[in-house]
Amino acid sequence: MAAAPTSPVSPPTTGPGTAAALATEPRTAPADTGTVTGTGTYTVLTGGRVVLPTGTVDGGRVIVQGGRIVGSAPEGAPTVDLSGHWIVPGFVDMHNHGGGGASFTSGSHEDVLKGVRTHREHGTTTVVASTVTGELDFLARRAGVLSELVEQGDLAGIHFEGPFISPCRKGAHSEALLRHPDPADVLTLVKAARGTARMMTLAAELPGGLESVRLLTDHGVIAALGHTDATYEQTVEAIDAGATVATHLFNAMPPLGHRAPGPIAALLEDERVTVELINDGTHLHPAALGVALRCAGASRVAFITDAMDAAGFGDGTYALGPLEVEVKDGVARVVENGSIAGSTLTLDTAFKRAATIDGLGVEDVVRAISANPARLLGLSDRVGSLEPGKDADAVILDADFTLKGVLHKGAWVVDPRTA
Numbered sequence: 001m002a003a004a005p006t007s008p009v010s011p012p013t014t015g016p017g018t019a020a021a022l023a024t025e026p027r028t029a030p031a032d033t034g035t036v037t038g039t040g041t042y043t044v045l046t047g048g049r050v051v052l053p054t055g056t057v058d059g060g061r062v063i064v065q066g067g068r069i070v071g072s073a074p075e076g077a078p079t080v081d082l083s084g085h086w087i088v089p090g091f092v093d094m095h096n097h098g099g100g101g102a103s104f105t106s107g108s109h110e111d112v113l114k115g116v117r118t119h120r121e122h123g124t125t126t127v128v129a130s131t132v133t134g135e136l137d138f139l140a141r142r143a144g145v146l147s148e149l150v151e152q153g154d155l156a157g158i159h160f161e162g163p164f165i166s167p168c169r170k171g172a173h174s175e176a177l178l179r180h181p182d183p184a185d186v187l188t189l190v191k192a193a194r195g196t197a198r199m200m201t202l203a204a205e206l207p208g209g210l211e212s213v214r215l216l217t218d219h220g221v222i223a224a225l226g227h228t229d230a231t232y233e234q235t236v237e238a239i240d241a242g243a244t245v246a247t248h249l250f251n252a253m254p255p256l257g258h259r260a261p262g263p264i265a266a267l268l269e270d271e272r273v274t275v276e277l278i279n280d281g282t283h284l285h286p287a288a289l290g291v292a293l294r295c296a297g298a299s300r301v302a303f304i305t306d307a308m309d310a311a312g313f314g315d316g317t318y319a320l321g322p323l324e325v326e327v328k329d330g331v332a333r334v335v336e337n338g339s340i341a342g343s344t345l346t347l348d349t350a351f352k353r354a355a356t357i358d359g360l361g362v363e364d365v366v367r368a369i370s371a372n373p374a375r376l377l378g379l380s381d382r383v384g385s386l387e388p389g390k391d392a393d394a395v396i397l398d399a400d401f402t403l404k405g406v407l408h409k410g411a412w413v414v415d416p417r418t419a
């Protein structure tokens with residue numbers, strides 16, 4: 001933690017206002033704020049309730065120069081008045097299969113970028129692309145394609161969900177293509193991603209599972225337990241081997257039983273594990289979400305979308321890997337067997353649900369939706385909080401937690417003055 005609570009929200013200081021050509025100039029000219037006398041290279045967000053790692057500052061300031069947050073601005077720097085609004089860090093989604101009609105598993109470069117832009121318009125300024133089960137060769141080639149987009153800075157990494165998962169808990173993954181987690185195959189995918197693999201979901205109770213967990217950990221890839229039929233004891237073993245994430249806790253795993261507590265108890269009780277939750281009102285009952293939060297605490301929860309192509313797009317028929325999926329009233333199901341097939345969630349909706357229906361404090365929601373996933377992904381030096389030196393990624397919400405603005409690397413994706 002670099003900043004005192006007042007640092008990004010400190011009074012303006014007169015500085016040299018040096019150079020700093022904006023890589024991405026805010027879309028709206030500063031003149032329309034009516035308060036501009038400065039150079040235009042700075043933007044000062046004022047008047048809002050700023051959520052910082054140390055707490056919330058009413059009437060705080062977030063100072064942006066170029067694509068970064070800085071600690072001070074020259075006198076007369078352009079301002080944007082956000083009175084009555086929340087200013088929170090940009091959202092970080094570590095489990096996301098697509099959106100805007102585009103799939104991260106099969107789409108072209110342009111399709112993937114369309115999906116990224118769709119989620120960005122809903123506040124997600126950092127996206128990890130998740131793949132679904134496919135042939136090993138296909139996934140290796142796909143990793144090559146996605147890794148280019150990671151290297152370009154459009155994606156924050158790759159998450160392989162399958163094919164090393166349990167047929168008993170396959171969800172919307174093609175059973176014919178599932179395989180045991182042979183460490184050689186796991187390594188093939190990790191290598192194909194050329195250093196951009198951030199996470200792999202696997203069922204560690206399968207043959208080769210524990211060895212694969214160790215291999216992933218050795219390569220700096222998060223081993224996530226999910227689509228698993230493991231017992232409590234097997235899950236404890238996998239955590240001891242290095243697994244640190246529960247892939248969409250509760251979904252695609254045995255339920256909590258009083259004699260067979262299964263993976264849920266092991267994942268919730270262990271301080272080393274962060275649990276993903278899909279807060280769309282379909283995947284989880286609000287009470288289940290509440291239990292997870294009370295057990296794990298807000299510092300060990302990550303809100304994810306697990307979104308598929310229909311997120312931010314609409315109902316219709318889609319492909320999820322080789323499976324046909326029907327989306328009706330925003331709920332995606334595999335046509336063949338009725339399994340829920342990912343979500344159509346965007347993180348602004350997850351935020352609003354958490355702050356209104358689930359009754360979480362805003363600071364806890366920010367932990368679950370920005371800070372925790374950023375930390376897990378090893379990106380805390382750049383994203384996940386509103387602190388000087390970090391990317392100028394912020395979301396503006398009104399008093400009812402409806403999204404009104406998105407700032408990505410200093411540029412307005414959604415401008416709160418026109419939204």
Ligand SMILES: [Zn+2]
Nearest residue numbers: 095130161306
């Ligand atoms: Zn998924």
